[in-house]
Amino acid sequence: MIEIKNARNQQFYDYWQNLERKGESIIPLKSSFVPEDIGHLLSNMIVYELISKDNIKIRLQGTAINERFGQDMTGGNYLDYVEAERRPVASSAFWLMAQQPCGVIATLEHALSSGRKITVESIGFPFENDRGDNPIIIYQSNEIEDYNPIDHKNDGLLKLIFVVDRQIIDIGNGAPSFVD
Structure with a gap:
């Protein structure tokens, strides 16, 4: 059983669960996602397109996330914001969600552009x-x-995103194992 700490993340989870699926698919088509249905959540949403193992394109980034990082990363490669040694693990987590469909809930520490650190809970799901x-x-x-x-150990490197915890969400196809 997953524990979702943030009420807005729970609302997104509930919304995703109720999206229409095509045939026997366990994941919804992207077109079934209607932003107007959850307009109050859009400022904290990020849409990624998995181009390759080395390129996870940020297709859209909400305004609240822009404010957190002090920039709009839309159009950029998510992996450019991950420490070089963690990029393969970060990429694998995204591709796992698509290849053996599953969701992910993660607790992350963010280093903001202001220098302040915050902890966020992120929940994500695949779409066809x-x-x-x-x-x-x-x-x-x-x-x-x-x-x-x-x-956590501070090695003097800037960490925009530090993964504190990541849990795989079984969406009907089993929960694959993943080691961070």
């Missing part, structure tokens, strides 16, 4: 791309106000 090519992953990401972050 209506064009039939690159998989789509949509995440909802919200701050956890009462979370006590885990102290």
Whole structure:
């Protein structure tokens, strides 16, 4: 049983669960996602397109996330914002969601452009791309106000995103194992 700490993330989970599926598919088509249905969640949403193992394109980034990082990363490669040694693991987590369809819920520490650190809970799910090519992953990401972050080794490197915890969500195809 997954535990979702943020109410907005729970709303996104409930919305995704109720999207129409095509035939026997366990994941919805991207076209079944109607932004107007959850307009109050859009500012904390990120849409990714999995181009290759080395390129996870940020197709759309909500305004609240832009404010967190002090920039709009739309159009960029998500992996450019991940430390070089963690890029293969980060890429694998995204591709796992598409190849053995599953969801992910993660607790992350973000280093903001202001220098402040916050802890967020992000929950993401795969969508079938209506064009039939690159998989789509949509995440909802919200701050956890009462979370006590885990102290981690500070090696002096800037960490825009540090994964504290990641759990795989079984969406009907089993929960694959994943080691962070």
